[in-house]
Amino acid sequence: MLRSLRTGFIAATLLFGAAAVLAKPADFVGTREAGYKSxxxxxxxxxxxxxxxxxxxxxFMGAVARIQTVSREQYKWFPAGSGRSSGLKTAARPEIWGNAPQFRAAQDAFARQADAFAKAAATSDAGLIRGEARKLGATCKGCHDNFREEDN
Incomplete structure (x- = not known):
């Protein structure tokens, strides 16, 4: 039984890995555009x-949950080859891939703040929620300022 579980795990890993490799840049661009619109x-x-x-x-709580979900999903949306070099129209600046550690730090800041915002939202304290929402918006602005072209 252990052998068949291990074989199944390996097969699933290869399948999901192959799916990521076979995905086209347009798929990633479309996914991230839809994700950020949501x-x-x-x-x-x-x-x-x-x-x-x-x-x-x-x-309200559905919107809070969506923000948290996007904060986790965004890590998968920027594989190499899904920028303008692919020939696609995208607002993603080349700095996303050229300065990956800084971009990852910005993503991490957004994810951490999304969690802090969700904790505040659970309290129903409008003042606390408003303050955390402002901080969350600032993390979004940080990415927009450094990693997104406004006119693409």
Whole structure:
């Protein structure tokens, strides 16, 4: 049984690895554009709810969860070869790959702040949530300023 589990694990690893290798740059560009658009929609929901003072309920918490999910998914969206060098229209600057440690640090900062924001959201304290939302927005701005072309 252990042997068949090991064989299954190896087969699954190879399959998922092959899928990543066989994916086209356009697939990654499309995935990250869709992911960041959903992040923008989640931020809009959060900001609308903060303005109204209603920081409870499934719509608000769904937006918080989406932000956390994107903060984890984003790591898979920028493989080598998925930038402008692929010939595709993308807002991703070459610095993402040319300065990968700095980009990873920016991604990590966003993920950490998404977690802090989710903890604040769980309290229903609008003041605390607002403060963490501002910090979260600043982590987004850090990536936009350094790694995203506004006009692509």
């Amino acid at each position: 992040l923008g929609a989640a931020f809009k929901t959060v900001n609308d709810r903060l303005r109204s003072g209603d920081v409870r309920g499934p719509e």
